[in-house]
Amino acid sequence: MKAFEYAAPRTEAEILQVMSAEPGATEVLAGGTDLVGLMKKMLVTPDRVVNIMDVPTLKTIDELPDGSISIGAAVTLDLILDHPYLDVYPAVKQAIRGINSMQLQCQGTLGGEICQRPRCWFYRNGLGLLGTQADQGANQYHAILGNAGPAKFVNSSRIAPALIALDAQVRVIGPGEEDEAWLPVSEFFRTPRHDGQREHVLQPQQVVTHVILPPIAGRTCATYEVRDSEGPDYPLAAASVALRFDGFGIIHEAKVVMGQVAPTPWNSQEAARLLIGHAVDSQRAEQAGLAAVRMASPLSENQYKVQLAKVAVKRAVLLAAGQDPGGF
Amino acid sequence: MPEEYSWPSREASAVIGKVHDRLDGVVKSTGAAKYTYDVNLKNQLIAVAYGSPYAHCKIKSLDVSGAEKTPGVVHVEVLPQGKKDTEIEWEGELLAVVAAESEAAAREGVSKIKITVEELDVFADESNLTAAEVAGRTGKGGGKAETVNEPGDDDDEDEFVEKELQRLFDESKYVLEGEYGIDAITHCCLEPHGATVQWKDGKLEAYLSTQNVSGTDEGFARDLELTADDVHVQCEYIGGGFGSKFAPDYWGIAAARISKATGRPVKLMLQRDQELKLGGSRPSGYIKVRLGADENGVVQVWDSLQWGSSGFRGGGVSHSVIPYVLVPPNYRRVSTTIKSNTANARAWRAPNHPQACAMSQTALDDLAAKMGADSYDVFLANLVNATNGKAEVYRAEMEVGAKLIDWKAKWHPHGKGPSRGAIVDGLGMGLHTWGGTANTSSCLLKIYPDGGVESFCGTQDLGTGTRTVCAQVLAETLGLEVGQVKVNIGSSRYPNSGASGGSTTVGAVCESHRRAGQDAVAKVFDLAARELGVDASVLEAVGGQIRDSANHQKRISWRKACSLIGLKPLEVTSNYRRGDESPLTDSGVGGVQMAHVEVDKETGVIKIKKFVAVQDQGLVINPKTCKSQIYGAVIMGIAAALYEQRVTDPQSGKFVNAELSDYKLARLGDVGEIVVELYEPDSERIRGVIGNGEPPAISPKAAIANAVANALGVRVPTIPMTPKRVLDALAKA
Amino acid sequence: MTDSKQKSAPKSGFSRRAFLRGSGAVAAATALQTQAAVAVDDQGPNVVRGETSLTLNVNGQDVNVSCEPRTTLLDVLRYHLDLTGAKPVSLDGSSGASTVLIDGKPVMASTTLAMTAVGKEIKTVESLGGEQPDEVVKAFVEHDAQQCGFCTPGFVVAVRAFLDKNPDATEAEVRAGLNGNICRCGTYANIVEAALAVVKGG
Secondary structure (H helix, E strand, O other): OOOOEEEOOOOHHHHHHHOOOOOOOEEEEOOOOOHHHHHHOOOOOOOEEEEOOOOHHHOOEEEOOOOOEEEEOOOEHHHHHHOHHHHHOHHHHHHHHOOOOHHHHHHOEHHHHHHOOOOOHHHHOOOOOEOOHHHHOOOOOOOOOOOOOOEOOOOOOOOHHHHHHOOOEEEEEOOOOOOEEEEEHHHOEOOOOOOOOOOEOOOOOOEEEEEEEOOOOOOEEEEEEEOOOOOOOOOOEEEEEEEEEOOOOOEEEEEEEEEOOOOOOEEOHHHHHHHOOOOOOHHHHHHHHHHHOOOOOOOOOOOHHHHHHHHHHHHHHHHHOOOOOOOO | OOOOOOOOOOOOOOOOOOOOOOOOHHHHHOOOOOEHHHOOOOOOEEEEEEEOOOOOEEEEEEEOHHHHHOOOEEEEEEOHHHOOOOEEOOOOOEEEEEEEOOHHHHHHHHHOOEEEEEEOOOOOOOOOHHHHHHOOOEEEEEEEEEOOOOOOOOOOHHHHHHHHHHHHHHHOOEEEEEEEEEOOEEOOOOOOOEEEEEEEOOEEEEEEOOOOHHHHHHHHHHHHOOOHHHEEEEOOEOOOOOOOOOOOHHHHHHHHHHHHHHOOOEEEEOOHHHHHHHOOEEOOEEEEEEEEEOOOOOEEEEEEEEEEOOOOOOOOOOHHHOOOOEOOOEEEEEEEEEOOOOOOOOOOOOOOHHHHHHHHHHHHHHHHHHHOOOHHHHHHHHHHHEOOOOHHHHHHHHHHHHHHHOHHHHOOOOOOOOEEOOEEEEEEEEEEEEOOOOOOEEEEEEEOOOOOEEEEEEOOOOOOOHHHHHHHHHHHHHOOOHHHEEEEEOEOOOOEEOOOOOOOHHHHHHHHHHHHHHHHHHHHHHHHHHHHOOOHHHEEEEOOEEEEOOOOOOEEEHHHHHHOOOOOOEEEEEEEOOOOOOOOEOOOEEEEEEEEEEEEOOOOOEEEEEEEEEEEOEOOOOHHHHHHHHHHHHHHHHHHHHOOOOOEOOOOOOEOOOOOOOOOOOOHHHOOEEEEEEEOOHHHHOOOEOOOOOHHHOOHHHHHHHHHHHHHOOOOOEEOOOHHHHHHHHHHO | OOOOOOOOOOOOOOOHHHHHHOOOOOOOOOOOOEEOOEEEOOOOOEEEOOOEEEEEEEOOEEEEEEEOOOOEHHHHHHHHOOOOOOOOOOOOOOOOOOEEEEOOEEEEHHHOEHHHHOOOEEEOHHHHOOOOOOHHHHHHHHOOOOOOOOOHHHHHHHHHHHHHHOOOOOHHHHHHHOOOOOOOOOOHHHHHHHHHHHHHHO
């Protein structure tokens, strides 16, 4: 690890005082489950680490007047899992449960989970995040969608697809001390085109403080991850789905978001369109899955992920409709 | 001296064959046990090594000045292979070592090292024989042919074999062709390789993570131009070895050199990725098989071509164990080695056997599928081909296993079982053999005049329960409780005991400790006999007493008997030399394993429902630790069957998943229900002790692969059976 | 986000002040207790550079250690306090071998910076030993839930934490709940038995 300065602000204002405008100079530390390992490997080498875990306002789960639920970026995942406010968002809890490690759940935070760096093993081995090595190399876990540019990695967040399916927003503060912004989680991620860009839209002096889930308001939702083992390993493909049914079992609103398939969480309007106006049965769910991967462009070693993404969508739809997903 | 060393009968045994808690259980469970990594010497430096980022290159320059200037860095040692013009043949090969005041500083120093190289061609696609040939990376790996009919004097041998095999295939009722494979995996010891060393006054004190305590002092001495008496190796506890920790290794030597240069103790443990890259791997193996069987499914002819790699020097799986255990009267097996830019393999539990089993018993199961027969019946029929004389043992073990897994009720023809949604289930089996002969071992036994008993032996505990076994054997022999015996192991200053490799440790320490016990107690009997006025030959040591076996009233307590020893302790050193005939130990075990799996056909995800392991190992000393060995081997096998895989990027030769988050091992929730049955009828018990650490790690891959094939009706040919491979196999079918 | 002065507040019309106020249910965060060599900007938060002395509460005792911002809790435990039960197995915490309890919760000491643990209760596996070992330790011994033992301390702490939260865990829950740790020797079957024995005995 490179030597760095350490700051532990106690308020949002203090956070902004210690953030540097220079890209890469400051890193925000929450649970540390990702950042500390990256720093040990010298893949991330900040001059200063800003620990946001001592900022009380970032550590609460609150119900807002309109029924939205606000979750602080420094709230650990186990608290979300145990919190009754989140019972109505099974898609979120299923995603957290899938992490399957008490330690990661108790240590990891919501902010850290959505800001974690890609698991891409070329990146983690110091070969850089963007580039051509994933074109023909060991790309079995890489992207099958949105991979035409230099980014072949997949976004690693397991919770973001659920947040996007549920129309959640993030609250961001900075760069100025009075600046704040809300933006849909769906707009938070981006596919970097060059090394100067991160996998999200934050500027160096901006920090995620909260995630706000709008009221569930009659929607049902689910996350399905294809995981090859019971360990905390990342899923091979995943999907989160939110559906609104009318009184006759017909879907009239649908969001289908895949995870682990593209450099960002992948919102499939094609799949959603196929669901709207129909009741859910396994055939319809399968068609939604097919639609979700119709544009897939697998790399040399990851054709199989097309099938897995399709199944993840199908099973998430069935789960959200309260039906048997028909597999593990 | 006793006339003959022997074990007490089952009935007469008070301690042997009885469950006993692991003696070091509490210290291991509370963090009190000190492993090499845990030994902190005063004023020590922490060293981190720098490995080659290139898999194949010639070094042009290695600039360590940045490392030397890093705050906290005290010493930078460039290793011989870090010198200019050295050809580096695999990624991660260590080139320099940075020693610093803290691990963080050392790691920062390492990051400042700059290398320039001439890149050379990389080949790492070990499974691809054609590509290896094109790249000029193949070599002759040997082979053998056997036919019942012998060639005539004028026949060309190769031509004869070719024709004879063809004739036999033509005669066969069933002919099966298949391709199978198993990727390279790593030892992945949780405690990485490494040492904490202190060079002082021309002597080396080395705390080394090793499965070879008695042999590594010489290893250090040779490379450091010392004599072995100037080296003291200690290893009280070792965090995994699995066949990869027999030597000080060049990084251990480097640590010693840095200690000499700086005058400070040095701790150098491999980083996690280095442990996976360099700490040891198991060769890959791939095979094309053609076999012919008669109407009963008994294989009569086998023809195979295999290839694989042990790294840059070639190697691969030995053809000598192909086909595995069940060898038909006619066969030809040919192997090609592949030179890959990956680190040299090291012995991995039961070397060659797991791959051989996975590459040949899968073919046998495919034969059953082709015949539409029950796999159990086909394995049973082929026991006539067992080459190790264990056909009857296998038959009995298969019966036991079948009952435990409910084979008859649960078996269905391949691919014809019921499905629950996308989930199908299946059964499969495999069987194995292994030597497990006792290694050389000496034990120094001290019996003190106050009755205290202490043993010294330069062996080690890999998790086997070595201490517990030693104590049980001595307690049994001296008629004492296990807690009355103090066992000392883990120092090269103790009497020599062989390396723990090849499932040889329990046999070894049983030999040396039983012998020492019997030799010592005979001397105590002599003293007690005079006191009791009986002949020493009638005495026995039971329940803390020395007594006349015919007249139990004639007795004295152990303590009293020991007081007759005099002022100095009674010391006995007894030896066993590997290979000597002995009534205490034997060689050659078998085992049968059966798996019940579920497969999700839409995702290719496999889950273990139940796994049964029936294992013989002669006389069991401690059923609890013995069973633990089998559980462990099976779980390792499950990991290798489903998850474990060294992924080498074909372009760069980088071992890209050399971190535990990417190198997938089984977790607690992955292993299903495991049932272990110790097969120990009198006919086995009478053979004495045989090691069982490795053999149960052999069959799981074949058993699970066969169960998956039974579930799907399609063979997933290459292990590990990842979802990708399962789906690819289904798509092909 | 290129445009910083934002845009659309959420529909709730919920204000920045609501956040700054918080829910009011949170205790004030503990200020980092450091001395010497620390540059403290009076106008703002503490910024710590270089070797710093700090106080950690480990196994019920306050201990003073001197370390850098980059020093992990695991390094402090192992190198400064010689508490070597928690093990360094992976750089990224994926093995669970460095599991300790911080304020009662299982976390990885290997990915926790020591400075972030100031003011918290740190418990290591060593606290489960002593004259009267914890019942989890006893169950591990009785059910032989260990082989080489290198992963065992991390597993013992994980099982303790899991059972503290799930004292009546079923076998299925045990199998689902203890996947954050890796054992290479393959002691899982016996760990399940040990954990269930504690449930039954408790």
